[in-house]
Amino acid sequence: MEGGNIATWVTSGPEVFKAFDLHSTILIHHTLVTDITAAHGDMPPPGGFDAIKYKRNLPLRGPSGIVILGGVTALCAYGFYRVGKGNLEKRELQREKVWSRIHLVPLLLAEGDRDAYRRQQAALEREKEIMKDVPGWEAGKSVYNNPKYRSGEWVVVL
Template sequence: MSVPYRQDMPPPGGFEPIRYKRYLPFKGPSGAVIFGIAMLISGFGIHGVGMANREKRELLREKTWARIHLVPLLMAEGDRDMYRRTHAALEREKEIMKDVKGWQYGGKVYNTDKYIPPSIQI
């Protein structure tokens, strides 16, 4: 008995397409997006450092000018203090040496006509 020959045929509508590509799930942004975000953050950081440096420079300038304007006041205060101490020292000398004959209080210590500021604290 002979069986009729029957050829194997594709199903109606054809076979499914062969999957040859890699279908990987989405795992985050691309490298270009990450690089762009990193550059944006770095740009904001550099801008912040620049603004902080500008503020620091301005505060230093303000501090310098404040010191420059305070110098005459501080010098005058030092002069008043020196005058007060010198006057008090002369009064003490006058009181201590009142019994010594021929003593001139407040006389020169050095044999010169130049002004020599006191070398020790009065």
């Protein structure tokens, strides 16, 4: 660096450093640094460095074990309470369903009897029509020679 303020250009890849002598200004990476003669080695700044933070900086521990146990117990108690209420509601709905079916049985049986009577009368009319040319044939007479009437077997499923 001869001549005091004569600039020296140094290229290193795409970066260009423009350097002057040590008592002047330095432009590095488009940053202006002045008065580098003020640094006299590895001395601390005036007033010293900040204190070194060596203590552990941990967050709070959170709730204690008894608080967690109490919370879990309260949550379980509330859950069992809700399950119990749900069981009562389900039992009441089941009881209502059974009683509604019990009360519907006579209506359904009467409907089935009307349907069976209608079908029996239609079958009797068809038998009369089909067997009208057979002498001595009595329509609707039991082929088992039994005067008792017996309806079909009915199974009621609740």
